[in-house]
Structure formats: C-alpha cells, structure tokens
Amino acid sequence: MESGSDMRDFSQDHRWLSLNTATVRKSRGVEAALTDIIEDCARRGIRAISPWRDQVAACGLETISLLIKAHGMELSGYCRGGMFPAADAEGLRAARDDNRRAVDEACELKAPCLVLVVGGLPGALAGRAAYKDIALARNQVKDGIAELLDYARSVRMPLAIEPLHPMYAADRACINTMEHALDICDELDPRRSGAIGVALDVYHVWWDPKLRAQIERAGKSRLLAFHVCDWLTPTTDLLNDRGMMGDGVIDIPLIRGWVEDQGFAGYSEVEIFSAGNWWQRERADVLDTCISRHRSAV
C-alpha cells in the first residue's frame, strides 16, 4: 500500500484504540451504564473513550469525569453537539443553548473536541419534515456552527464537524462530504486556528472518490478525529447495522494511511451501531473483538 510505509503499527497492541461507548450501548440488548463500560475498558487497557451525552447524563457528569480521571483515561471526542436546523426561532435558540451545554460538558470531561452531527431537515427524524429546502437547512447549520464557534473558542473547545453518509442527509446531517465540511471550516476559520475541523468516520466517507484529496486538503490541523467500523454487504438497516472492522468492504488501513500521511497521530475510535448483532452480545465479547480487530483490520 503506497501510503502505508510510515503508518503506525497497530498489530502489537491497542495503545491507539478508543472506544466510542455507543458500540457497547447495550449488552445482550439491555442498556448499559457508562460507569460499567468505563470499568470494563480500563480493565482491558483501553486508554480512551468517546462517550455520548445521554450516557453521561444517566450516570452524572461529575461521576463520569472523576471516574475517567481515576483511570487516567482520555477522551478521543465527545458525542455530540449539532442538530442546528429548526422550523422556528425558538427551535434555533434551543439548539444554540443545548450546544453550549455540550461544549461545557466536553470541557468538564477534557475532551479534545466536540463532535458535531449537524442535523438535517427539522422534524425529518420524526418523519415530519417542516420543510424540504436542504439549502436552508445548510444555511442554518452554518449559522449555528458560526455562533457556537465563538463560544467554543472562548473556552478552547475545538469543534469537529462530522460529515455523515448521504443516506442521513434528510434526518441527521446535511453535511455529507469531507469537501462540504472543509468548505465550512475554511469559511469560518480561514487561518486554520485549530478551533474547528472534521471528524472523519470511514463509514460515512469511504465511498467518496474525492476522499484522499480532501484528506490532503484537511491536513493535520483539520483532522480532529478518526472513527472506524465497517460497511456490511448487505446492510439491512440505515442506522444500526454497522459492521465490526474487517467484516465489511472498507479498506480501513488505506484510509488510515492517508490520514496519518497528514500527521494525524490520534486514536482510532471504534463506533459501531449494531442493533441486531453487537448490541445483542456480551460487552466483554464486543470489547475483546474490538481489540483484536484493531490489531488486524485497522
């Protein structure tokens, strides 16, 4: 692999594995407590996690903050801010306020960035889109990020726009390519200050013929997070049928090579939503598999 010569060797340990805690959100189908997830990660020498706000809230922010500190763990990101578009001014204000709280929580947890899933057509997630004008949604997203960026800069919390796969354009995120995300970064932060960049999840962008060029455009200063899982064939659900690394068709080492060629030296964050498979298994089994696949398939 031409770009791989200088890649970090993951085959010997899992020093650079981070666990996105949605991957073990459920164990045998039952919702898991984040405290238990953290303990199980610490026991296996997993040094970083990326928790979700609802999981943190269920245990209490201070509890989680102390537990992470006690284990000497890091965060690879905090999931998530975003969902900026709204049908009215009240909705836009609510999104703004909620995003500021997300920034504050990320600070408390010493996250390296707040991941932004920017939102789509307001109401679409509930099956009732308030409007069809995706250009308007995109403008609301840009305005929302711009406003949040002022606040996030003031508390030194970087924002990581996560371009989501185009199949989520309607209901989850109307930023769907690295190119689009980087256009917004360049517009809001032309000096590449480090205040805003992208979270690259191979699941969302692996298909893009411009991926390598856009990773090169991003450069180290914009590459704030790197997420891995795999694309299954067939994929039976648009949201919750992600594959374990190695079980699908994504050439993950190729993409990691491109990212590391830019100087990225952070965690590979495993983020798998899998209602029918991994969420039905024992958490220990899932974590052990993440570790072994991190060595063999990332």
Next chain:
Amino acid sequence: MESGSDMRDFSQDHRWLSLNTATVRKSRGVEAALTDIIEDCARRGIRAISPWRDQVAACGLETISLLIKAHGMELSGYCRGGMFPAADAEGLRAARDDNRRAVDEACELKAPCLVLVVGGLPGALAGRAAYKDIALARNQVKDGIAELLDYARSVRMPLAIEPLHPMYAADRACINTMEHALDICDELDPRRSGAIGVALDVYHVWWDPKLRAQIERAGKSRLLAFHVCDWLTPTTDLLNDRGMMGDGVIDIPLIRGWVEDQGFAGYSEVEIFSAGNWWQRERADVLDTCISRHRSAV
C-alpha cells in the same frame, strides 16, 4: 422558485410522464407481465415507458417491440446495462458481452439511451466482495464503459451513466455523484458528441450540495434521462423503500427546474421500488397515483 419561471407546466396533463416499469413490477405482490403493464399504460394515455431487461425477456423482445409500436409509445430509456467490475478476465468478458446485447435490445426497442448501473465491488451484491479496492472497481467501470462506447457509437445508442446514491457504492454502482459521472463523460467524449451522458434520478442525487452546479456543467447534451420518486423519512430499506413523488422530502420541482434550465425537454420517468407499499397495491391504483402526483408534485 427562481429557476421555475420557464418550466413546463405538468399540472394539466401527463404528456411528459414516463413509467419505469419496475414501479409496477408487482401488483398485489405478484410479478406482473410487461405486456399487461404496457396495455394498462396505453389505456391511461401514458406515452412512454422504460422497461427492464428481465421484464422484456420474460415476454420476448419482439413481442414487446411490436406492442410498443402498436400503441405508438416511446421509451424514455432502457434498463439497464452496466455491472462492469469483475474478479477475473472471464467475468469482465461476460459483462462486455452482456452489455453489447443490452445495446442491441435498446436499439430494437428504439430507446433513446441505455441506462448504465455501473456495478460496485464484484461479488458484493451476493455479500462476498472479491476485493475491497473501490479505485480498481472504478477503473474497471471506466474501461468497460470505454469499450462499450465504441460499440454503442457504431449502432448509435447513447449511453446514460446513472450515478447511484452512495449507499449503493459497495454493491451496485461505484459512480455515486453527478460530478464523478461527468468526469468520465468528459474523459471518454470530450467533444460532447451525444454518445454518452447521465441519467439523473432525484433519489440518488438530491442530497448533493454540488447538484445544481453539476447539472449546469452537464448541460443539455449530457442530460439524457430524468427519473423521479421521493426519499421517505424514515427509509426502512436501502433498496426497496422509495417513495411516491410528494410523499418524501425531495424538492422535485426545484431539481426539474434546474434540469429544464439546461434545455432538457424529455420525460419525467417515475421509478419506484417499493416492496412494502406500492408493489403490494393494485397496478391500476399505482398508475393512477403516478399520474396525479406527476401533475401535483413533479
């Protein structure tokens, strides 16, 4: 709508409605004969169809050709050629030969173009991808189109590359944006001879922030077909949960306006794969709904 001032008025009749016959592939869940579909279309004054090769083969090419002629119908396209990538030379040859037959059938049916669904990673459709190198698949696609184009030119059958939604990149088509499709058109036919262009299906491209710019780049000479349906929220199946126009979130008139601004004056082809809804209904109901939605939502 700024671009809509010169759009054709579809509200009064269905002169420019074409039926992609996959839309009524099944009636009450039972496979339908293409001859019956054509008769029902003719009865309703639907003046054009776009049939699938397997539907034609089931009735016989000559039978269908004569029936279409007898009703004075047109084709808006022929579905479909493509599936170029393969794991070995034998597979590549088989694809080449099959595509030439598809061109011949398109000629016999006097189609204005052969639609190309170009294929993805070989074997992925059966859940066993022969390789993960999507760049290789894309090269095989380009080589396959180039070779087919020589033959298609000789018999004057235009080829229409259909960029498929990125969620089909692995198993159905690794050309997923208008931009990528047009890059290939420009490389293979820089003179814009009319021998190759794109089939734009709103379902596949509606999300693309560069859609309008790429439609303008395509221009009339590259816009060979225009397909409509709708994106449902939620979408419960990656392949067979398309919506009837008006039932989803796509601003179809906006996109049609952009296409017609380029001088496109052809059919709006309704193509709905819907295992759980429209394929469960009576064909008469589906056809009548297509006609009314063509007037109100296209």
